[in-house]
Structures are given as structure tokens and as C-alpha cells.
Amino acid sequence: MKLELESGNVIEEKHMKKNKSLLLYKIRKNPMTILGLSIIVIMALLAIFAPYISSYNPTEMNVLDRFQEPSLKHLFGTDEVGRDILTRVIYGTRISLTTGISVVVMAGVIGVFIGSVCGYFGGYVDQVVMRIMDMILAFPTLILAMVLAATLGASLFNVMLAIAIVKIPVYVRLSRGEALVVKNNLYVKAARTFGLSNLYVIFRHIIPNVITPIIIQLTLDLGDTILLVATLGFLGLGAKPPTPEWGTMISTGFKYMLEQWWYPTFPGIAVFLASTGFNLIGDGLRDILDPKSSR
Template sequence: MSTEVVVQVPQKRKAVNPFWFKLKKNPLTLAGLAVIVLILLASVFAPLITSYDPTKINIIERFGAPSAKHWFGTDEVGRDIFTRILYGARLSLGVGVAVVLGAGFFGTLIGAISGYFGGRVDLAIMRAMDMILAFPSLVLAMAVAATLGPNLQNAMIAIAIVKIPVYVRLARAETLVLREKLYVQAAITFGLSSWRIIFKHIIPNAISPVVIQVTLDIGDAILVVATLGFLGLGAQPPTPEWGAMISIGWKYLLDYWWYPTFPGLALFLASCGFNLIGDGIRDILDPKNNR
């Protein structure tokens, strides 16, 4: 009598992305991500959502209250506020993200150069960064934007200058540790050029804290862009930009509450969304939280 032994071959389990797995366990981060995705989709498909022109003047409908025709009401020259918020999201979010990514790129590169070469190069770079950090960030951004001239491009330059020192210090601190690692010392021994070592071995391994800082800074950059617009140093009328809309709308707050309220609410939601995403990514990428 023979007995057959049936061997069950275990099926391959699908690989689980640890980043996505940890992200799903954080409901606040998912909520922030949902808010930002919703705002981005609304801004991209704004022509399909609304038929109004964000800059077209219609004096007959000035200061119209929220209604089925104008969901968020109209402004002092009859422009649809809901439409201007949708188109303004492209500007406010796009500028905030672009400024932070630019500051992160140049700051990381400068910080890696400073930490790797050391000596007088490091001293000169860090003293320059200390000079920038000695001033309150908003005050310095206002001064630079006012000096260069009140427009959106100059406001972006001003915010980038204020943000760069943070990334320089982060990248420099990581570089000081990485340049003592065995693989970096081996690369030096084999005669690799300093620039190749910086771009191939230093920056890729120093990028994690920079990514965390970038996600945390986007919300703040959006607020600074709006602040400069509020002060008249950013986007100029009739460009639909949240800060500029609030700057004009707050004068009519008591009589026409919807004018500054809805742009302010959009700014609040976008800033909170990016901050929640940044906190979640920090928790995921921070080695201290993975122990």
C-alpha cells in the first residue's frame, strides 16, 4: 500500500512597499494628501469646472453674494471668486513647490561642497549662511523682494534666498559624516575626482533629511508667497493669487465677508495639507522612528 505525499508549494506573496504601508497607517497624512490632490485636480481642470474668466470684469455683478450662479460670490469688479481661487491655486501652489525644490537643490549642492572640501571654502559658505539666518526670514524676504521690485519672479527669488541656508546646513552636517565612511575613503583612494564623489556618493546618501525638510517647507513657502502678495510685493493685479485676493478683500470684510474668507480658507487648507504630508513623510523616513 503506497501513500502519496502531497507537497504544497507556497504561493509567492506580493511584495509590500514599506513606504506605502507606513503611509496608510497614518490617517492624518492621508487626509493631507487627499486635500492637496483635490486642490491640484480642481486647479488643473478649472476650465471644465467653471466657465468664467478669472480676470474678466463685470461691474454689473460686483459684490454678488454666494449663490448658485457664483458659488463663492464676486469681488469688487464682478469677477467670480470661485474661479479666481481655482486658477490662483496653480500660481500659489506651483510657486511654493518650485521655490522649495529650487532652494533644496541649490542648498544641498552648496552644503555638500562646504562639508566635503572644508577649510576656507566651508568657512566662507557658512559665514554667508549665518548672515542670512541672522535676519527674520519674512523680513529678509520682504526686503529682497522690495529691492528687486514687486513682481512674482522677484518674490520667488527672495523666498529661495531665505530658504537656502536651511538646506545648506542640513547637507553640510550629513556630508561631514559621510566623507568619513569607508566607501568614500575608498573612492578617494582609487583617485575619483571630488566632484564625482560629491554627486555619486555624498548627495544621494544625504538626500533623506533634505526630502523631509522640503515636504515640511512647502506649506510655509505657500504662506510666504501669499504674505508677499498680501503686501503688494508678489503677484500683481489682476493675476489671481490667493495672497493678493486676501490683500484686497480684507478691506471689505465687514460688508462682504465672502471676499477674503474663501481665498483665506483655500490658503489654510493647502498649508495644512502640505504640513500633514510633511509630518507623515518625516515619521516614515526618520531612522529614529524605525527603531
């Protein structure tokens, strides 16, 4: 029995290594996925090494340098109080990437657990939970996020919480649909027959087998979440000045758009690149991991 288990583990490890090699091969063959990865990797490096890339302080004011046009001294120009916009965009990358990843991970973990439990057990609780999810999905994402953020109070944390609440139903429905299929597989029925606990079956057999579409959805939602955070910041519901957050910078710079075009333009380009990068990665992963999408 022990030898059979060991041989089974060896076969499983070889299978995992083969899948990883195949995944890397397919990624290399997809130029748009490579482009998306390149954009996000560059942004991540900028966020990590921000203090070494720019010598300016993102919140320090220097009124004598206010509204300087893009130049060798200030590549992206300066704002209304003389702060270097390039520095603020780079530091804003930290906030946007951290916020986006935190929101989708929070929504994904909670949504996958709820959806897996509902799909596995079914019954009355499943129906009640899914009707609540349908109610949330009935509202436009941006409108509901605005209402929740305004109700909770204007702050970056409340924006994260509001967007996470809006995103949870997507993962609940997705994981529930997969769980309804997986729970009828023979290995799940065998595990239940041998008396394994429901919690063990959910974490060992259900969740690992619904994770592929979840990964695709997480990647696609990262771009959308960064855009939502910037939108709520633009509306004054997110981070407050002088925090170098892209949406807040665009909101302030929009007032000076006609004369100081560089002020809102460069943070806007940063939002566009981050959102596009994650969307390209998500589209590539969907083509690679979801066999239905290639038909």
C-alpha cells in the same frame, strides 16, 4: 567580476523595491499623512483642470454682478468688479502650487549642492560659506524676504527669488551636516582611494545619502513657502491685480471684510488648506523616514 556586479545590482533593486513597499505601507497607516495627501491631490487636480471646472474667466470683469453673495450661480460670491471668486481661487491654486514647488526646488538644489561641497571639502571655503549662511539665518525669514522683494521690485518672480534666497541656508546647513558624516564612511574613502574624481564622489555617494532629510525639509517648506508668497502678496510685493493670486485677493478683499465677508474668507481658506496639507505630509514623511523622530 561582471557576475558580482550584476548580482549586486539585483540585490540593490530588490532592496529598493522592499523600501518602497514599506514606505507605502507606513503612509497608508498614517491617517494624517493621507489627509494631507488628499488635500494636495485635490488642489492639484483643481489647478490642472481649472478651465473645465469653471466656465468663468478669472480676470473678466462684469460690474453688474459685483459683490454678489455666495449662491448657486456664484458659489463663493463675486468681487468688487463682478469676477467669480471661486474661479479666481481655483486659478490661484495654479499660481500658489507652481510658485511654492519652484521656490523649494530651486532652494533645495542650490542649497544641497553648496552644503555637500562644503561638508565634503571643509577648510577655509567651508567656514566662509557657513558664516554667510549664518548671517542670512540671523534675520527673521519674513522680514528678510520682504526686504529682498521690495529691493528687487514688486512682482511674483522677484517674490520667488527672494524666498528662495531666504530658504537656501536651511538646505546648506542640513546637507553639510549630513555630508560631514557620510564622507567618513568606508565606501567614500574607497572611492577616493581608487582615484575617482571629487565631483563624481559628491554626486554619486554624498548627495544620494543626504537626500532623505532634504525631502522632509522640502515638503515642510512647501507649506511655509505658500504662506510666505500669500503674505508678500497681501503686502503688495507679489503678483499684481488682476492676477488671481491668493494673497493679493485677500489684500483687496480685506477692505470689504465687514460687509462682503466672502471676498477675503475663501482665498484665506485656500491658503490655510494648502499650507496645512503640505505640513501634514511633511510631518508624516518625517515620522516615516527619520527613525530618530519616532523615539
